[in-house]
Amino acid sequence: MASYYCSYAYRPDSIPEQSNQTQELNRTGLDRSASLRLPWGNTREVMPPTFMSRNPPRKLRRLEKKEDLSEKYGLHVESNHECFRHAPLALQARLVSIISVTGALWAYIVSPGYLITLILMSPLFTSISRNYSEYIQSLGLFEFIMLGGGWILILMAKLALRLFPKWLLRNGRGPEWEFNRRTGMIKVWQYPKKFPFLPRKPPVVVEKPFYEFDAWCCARVDRFGTLFDLVLSHRYSKLDVTVGDILGAHGSPTMCYAYWDFIQNYMDITRPLPELPMLEQYRHLDPTTAKHDQATGRPARYWRDMDDKTFKQKVDDMFTDVSIIDTTRRPDLMAEKLSYAS
Structure with a gap:
């Protein structure tokens, strides 16, 4: 097992001594006042619930029977037992994704609300002179669009993916960042500015040990109120990982x-x-995980064979666990290894 993981692999019980931070290069002025550095260690078995809900058991079982599109089309994105790599797809794929999400919001929120409005305005609830048949016949194109427009957008997105997969499933400019469990490193791709009519220069790839980064919860205000983002900043250089x-x-x-x-x-x-549904198919490939699962008798298909009701309860439980998380009250494991500049 020791030979599988590299020397920089993260072990919270044996973090190497760290140099003191002499200057905070990534958070200064207003940025620092609107940010909170999060403590290391004493973690809970939690994750953002959307990480779970986006891969329900039915989807996992369906994906098992299909070809791996990432491998088929040479996509840079990766999510397995060795690394998490964020690599956005090309613009056309993101546009189709926006169409699909817009259609879903329309179909499941706007259309039902509009249907209720039409019913309340019908002869069933009002004293208009027309009968119900005449009321139905009076509905026109606008009402049809309001009721069915979302489903049309969803259908368009699905047809586009089915008919033009090679055109849609293309890499964007390349990977943005990667967490590697096996090596213990974070890799960041820094892309130079693209000038019109000129080819883009190759990116600069920066690789640093995971334990040299600190997590910051950064607040910003827009017209919707206060929003929070997570950013990892390298402790000893000007490097942010979004x-x-x-x-x-x-x-x-x-x-x-x-x-x-x-x-x-x-x-x-x-x-x-972590008990992330999308990682289940890789658990046997990670030595620590395989040993744990064998010792605890964890079913190999724990998530994939789960029924929908149980899965929904698991997601709801995760929402509860996240809502009572104690991060801000924890001692900082890394503070024992170094002194921060601020």
């Missing part, structure tokens, strides 16, 4: 706290992989 890209901004900092716990648990080779 890990919040895959989580998105949230109105509650607890989602950032849960995400930080998840990252630490994923990188910690003294404990098994």
